Amino acid sequence: MSKAILVDTTRCIGCGACATACKVVNHLPLGDPGAAHDLPTRPLGDDDLVAFAQSHGEVGGHLSADMLNVVQAHGSVFVRRFCMHCQQPTCASVCPVGALKKTAAGPVEYDAGKCMGCRYCMMACPFSIPRYEWKALFPKVKKCTMCAPRQAKGLQPACTLVCPVQAGIFGERDDLLKEAEKRLADEPTKYFHRVYGKQEVGGTSVLYLSAVPFDQLGLPSNLPSEPMPLLTYRVLSEIPTLVPLGGLLLGGIWWITNRREKVAKTEKKME
Amino acid sequence: MNISKLPKLTFWRAVLVLILAAGFYSTALRFTRGLGAATNLSDQFPWGLWIGFDVLCGVGLAAGGFTLAAIVYVFHIERFRPVLRPSILTAFLGYALVAVALLYDLGKPYNIWHPLVMWNPHSVMFEVAWCVMLYLTVLALEFSPAVFERLHLHTPLRVIKAATIPLVITGVILSTLHQSSLGSLFLIVPEKLHPYWYSPMLPLFFFISAVGVGLAMVIFESNLSSRAVGREIEMHLLEVLGRAMAVVLAVYGLLRFEDLWSRGALVHLREPSRETVLFVLEITLGLLIPLPMLLFRRIRQNRESLFGVAVLVITGFLLNRLNVSITGLEASSGVHYFPRWTEVAVTLSIVGVGFLLFSLAVRYLNVMEPAQGSRAPGAIQIRAVA
Ligand code: SF4
Ligand code: SF4
Ligand code: SF4
Numbered sequence: 148m149s150k151a152i153l154v155d156t157t158r159c160i161g162c163g164a165c166a167t168a169c170k171v172v173n174h175l176p177l178g179d180p181g182a183a184h185d186l187p188t189r190p191l192g193d194d195d196l197v198a199f200a201q202s203h204g205e206v207g208g209h210l211s212a213d214m215l216n217v218v219q220a221h222g223s224v225f226v227r228r229f230c231m232h233c234q235q236p237t238c239a240s241v242c243p244v245g246a247l248k249k250t251a252a253g254p255v256e257y258d259a260g261k262c263m264g265c266r267y268c269m270m271a272c273p274f275s276i277p278r279y280e281w282k283a284l285f286p287k288v289k290k291c292t293m294c295a296p297r298q299a300k301g302l303q304p305a306c307t308l309v310c311p312v313q314a315g316i317f318g319e320r321d322d323l324l325k326e327a328e329k330r331l332a333d334e335p336t337k338y339f340h341r342v343y344g345k346q347e348v349g350g351t352s353v354l355y356l357s358a359v360p361f362d363q364l365g366l367p368s369n370l371p372s373e374p375m376p377l378l379t380y381r382v383l384s385e386i387p388t389l390v391p392l393g394g395l396l397l398g399g400i401w402w403i404t405n406r407r408e409k410v411a412k413t414e415k416k417m418e
Numbered sequence: 419m420n421i422s423k424l425p426k427l428t429f430w431r432a433v434l435v436l437i438l439a440a441g442f443y444s445t446a447l448r449f450t451r452g453l454g455a456a457t458n459l460s461d462q463f464p465w466g467l468w469i470g471f472d473v474l475c476g477v478g479l480a481a482g483g484f485t486l487a488a489i490v491y492v493f494h495i496e497r498f499r500p501v502l503r504p505s506i507l508t509a510f511l512g513y514a515l516v517a518v519a520l521l522y523d524l525g526k527p528y529n530i531w532h533p534l535v536m537w538n539p540h541s542v543m544f545e546v547a548w549c550v551m552l553y554l555t556v557l558a559l560e561f562s563p564a565v566f567e568r569l570h571l572h573t574p575l576r577v578i579k580a581a582t583i584p585l586v587i588t589g590v591i592l593s594t595l596h597q598s599s600l601g602s603l604f605l606i607v608p609e610k611l612h613p614y615w616y617s618p619m620l621p622l623f624f625f626i627s628a629v630g631v632g633l634a635m636v637i638f639e640s641n642l643s644s645r646a647v648g649r650e651i652e653m654h655l656l657e658v659l660g661r662a663m664a665v666v667l668a669v670y671g672l673l674r675f676e677d678l679w680s681r682g683a684l685v686h687l688r689e690p691s692r693e694t695v696l697f698v699l700e701i702t703l704g705l706l707i708p709l710p711m712l713l714f715r716r717i718r719q720n721r722e723s724l725f726g727v728a729v730l731v732i733t734g735f736l737l738n739r740l741n742v743s744i745t746g747l748e749a750s751s752g753v754h755y756f757p758r759w760t761e762v763a764v765t766l767s768i769v770g771v772g773f774l775l776f777s778l779a780v781r782y783l784n785v786m787e788p789a790q791g792s793r794a795p796g797a798i799q800i801r802a803v804a
Binding site: 210211212237240241242243244245246261262263264265266267269270271273275278279281282283284285286367369370371375376378379380382383386389390393394397398400401404405407408 | 449450451452453454455459460461462464465488491492493494523524525526527529530532533536537538539540541542543544545547583587590591594595602603605606607608609618621751
C-alpha cells in the first residue's frame with residue numbers, strides 16, 4: 148500500500164495547471180500576484196482549485212523554495228519536475244536528525260522542527276530536488292510533499308487533480324507500474340521503452356514515460372539501480388566491529404610497549 | 419593611562435584587527451539577514467567555504483593531536499613528549515572553532531544539539547556529529563592538566579593521569595572514525611563528484627591524508643611556536659616525523675594512483691579542464707614534490723627545508739579537501755561557486771581567533787615544556803599526564 152504518481156510526458160500539453168495548483172495548496176506566491184484576486188474567498192474546494200489552476204497555468208522556471216513543481220519545456224516535450232519520493236530516499240538516509248522520512252503511504256515527508264539546516268539532503272539527493280529558503284532567517288528545506296496533508300484527508304494530490312489530460316495520474320505504485328508497462332506494450336513505437344523510476348536508485352514513487360530518452364528531459368540517466376543509501380551504509384555498518392577491534396589493537400600495543408619499558412627500567416636498576 | 423602600556427600596533431596586529439572587524443560585520447549580516455545575504459550559496463551549491471574549508475580542512479589540520487597522542491602514549495615513543503602538548507592544544511582549539519564555524523553554516527544553529535536526541539544511525543553526518551562532540555570532550559580532558567597545573571589542583575590532576583591511556587585510546591578511535599567519515603560524506607554523490615576525486619576509497623584516503631597532514635602540522639607548529647618563544651627547535655624529533663611523513667605520503671600516493679588507475683580516471687588528464695589543473699596542482703604540491711624531498715636526509719635535517727616540505731603537504735591537503743567538497747562538484751551542479759567576501763571574512767576571523775587563543779594559551783599556561791633533562795624527576799611525573 149504505497150501511493151505514487153505516473154507522469155506520461157507524451158500526454159502533457161504544457162498547460163502549467165499542475166504548477167499553479169501546487170502553489171495554491173502550498174501557499175506559495177503565484178507567478179502573477181494579481182491572479183490571487185480570482186481565487187474564491189470561500190474555503191477552496193477541489194472544483195475551485197481545478198477551475199483556478201486550469202485558467203492560470205504557469206510554465207517554465209526552476210525548482211525553488213517558492214516552486215516545488217515546475218513544468219519545463221525540452222524542445223517540444225514538456226516535463227514536470229518535482230520530488231521523486233524515492234522508495235529508499237537518499238535524503239532521508241543522510242539526514243543526521245531524521246527530519247526526512249518515507250512514510251508507508253508513499254510520500255517522503257519533512258519535519259521542519261527537527262531539521263538543523265545542514266543541507267546534506269540537498270547535497271545528496273540524486274535528483275537535486277530539495278530547495279532551501281535562503282532568504283529566511285530560520286530557513287526550512289522545501290520540496291514536494293506529494294500533498295501528504297491532502298492524502299490524509301482522502302484527497303488526491305493537487306497536481307494530478309487539475310491535469311486536464313491525465314498526463315499525471317495518482318494511484319497505488321504497483322497499479323501505476325502495471326499501467327505504465329501496459330502503455331509501453333500497447334504502443335511500443337510511441338514510447339522510449341522504459342519506465343523511469345521503476346528501478347532508478349532502487350525505485351521511486353514518481354514514474355515517468357517518454358517518447359525520447361530520459362536524459363533529453365533533464366532526468367539523470369547515470370543513476371545506479373541499487374539504492375544510494377547502501378553506498379554509505381556499507382561503510383557505516385563496519386563501525387560496530389571496527390571500534391572494539393581498534394580498542395583491542397591499541398590497548399595491546401600499549402600493553403606491549405609499556406611492558407617493554409618496565410622491563411628495561413628494572414634491568415637498568417639491576418645493573 | 420600610560421600610552422606605552424597599550425600593545426604595540428605591529429603590522430600583523432593591524433591585519434588581525436581589520437580581519438576581525440570584517441568578520442564582525444559578516445557575523446551581524448549572517449545572523450540578522452540569513453545565509454542568502456551573507457553567502458554565495460544556492461540551491462545548486464548548498465555547501466561552500468564554511469563546510470569545505472572551516473570544517474573539512476579544520477578537522478584535518480587538527481589531526482596532529484591524535485597522531486602524536488598515539489605516538490607518545492600508545493607506542494611509548496617518549497622523546498616526542500615536548501611537542502605533544504602544543505599539538506593537543508591546537509587540536510582542541512581547531513575542533514572548538516570547527517564547532518563555531520558550524521554555528522554559522524547551519525541554517526538553524528539553535529538546533530545543533532538535535533543529533534544528541536534525534537538519532538539516525540544511517541547518516542554519516544550523524545556519526546560525524548557524535549564523534550566530533552565526544553572527541554572535543556576527550557581533547558579538553560587531555561589538555562586539562564595544563565590548566566590544573568596552573569591552578570595547582572593536584573587531585574583532578576591525579577584523576578586525569580590515571581585515565582590517560584583509556585582517554586588517549588578513545589581519542590584515537592574517535593579520530594579514526596570521523597576523519598574517515600568526512601570522506602564517507604561524499605560517498606553518496608557518485609554521479610556528482612568528478613572522477614578525479616570520487617572513489618569508494620574516500621574514507622581511507624581521508625584518514626591517511628589526515629595522518630600525513632597531522633605530522634606536517636606538528637612540524638609547522640613547532641617551527642612557529644619555537645620562533646615565538648625563542649627556543650631552539652627539536653630538529654632531531656622533527657626529522658623523525660619527516661621520515662614518518664614520507665612513509666604516509668608513499669602509502670597514500672600508491673593507493674591513490676592505484677585507485678585512479680583502476681577506475682580509469684586518469685584518461686581525464688587529456689582534457690584541459692579546470693578540474694585537471696586543480697588535480698595536477700593538488701598531486702604535485704602535496705605529493706610529487708614533497709615525497710622525493712623527504713627521501714633526502716639533508717632536507718629532513720634542515721629546519722627551513724623541512725618547514726617548506728610541511729607547508730607543501732599542508733597546501734596539497736587543503737587543495738584536496740576543497741576539490742572534493744567544492745570544485746569537484748561544480749561541473750555537475752551547473753553553476754560556478756565563489757565565496758562571497760563575507761564568507762571569507764568569517765573564515766579568516768575564525769583562523770585569526772585561533773591564532774590569538776593559541777598565543778594566549780602559550781603565554782599563560784605551561785604549553786611549551788622545557789627541553790628534556792632540564793627538569794626535576796617529580797616534574798616529569800606530573801607532566802607525563804599532558
Ligand atoms: S527525489 Fe530527492 S528529495 Fe525526493 S525523496 Fe528522492 S532523495 Fe529525497
Ligand atoms: S537540512 Fe535538515 S532535513 Fe536536510 S539533512 Fe540537514 S537536518 Fe536533515
Ligand atoms: S502535467 Fe498536466 S497539468 Fe501539468 S502541465 Fe502537463 S498537462 Fe498541464
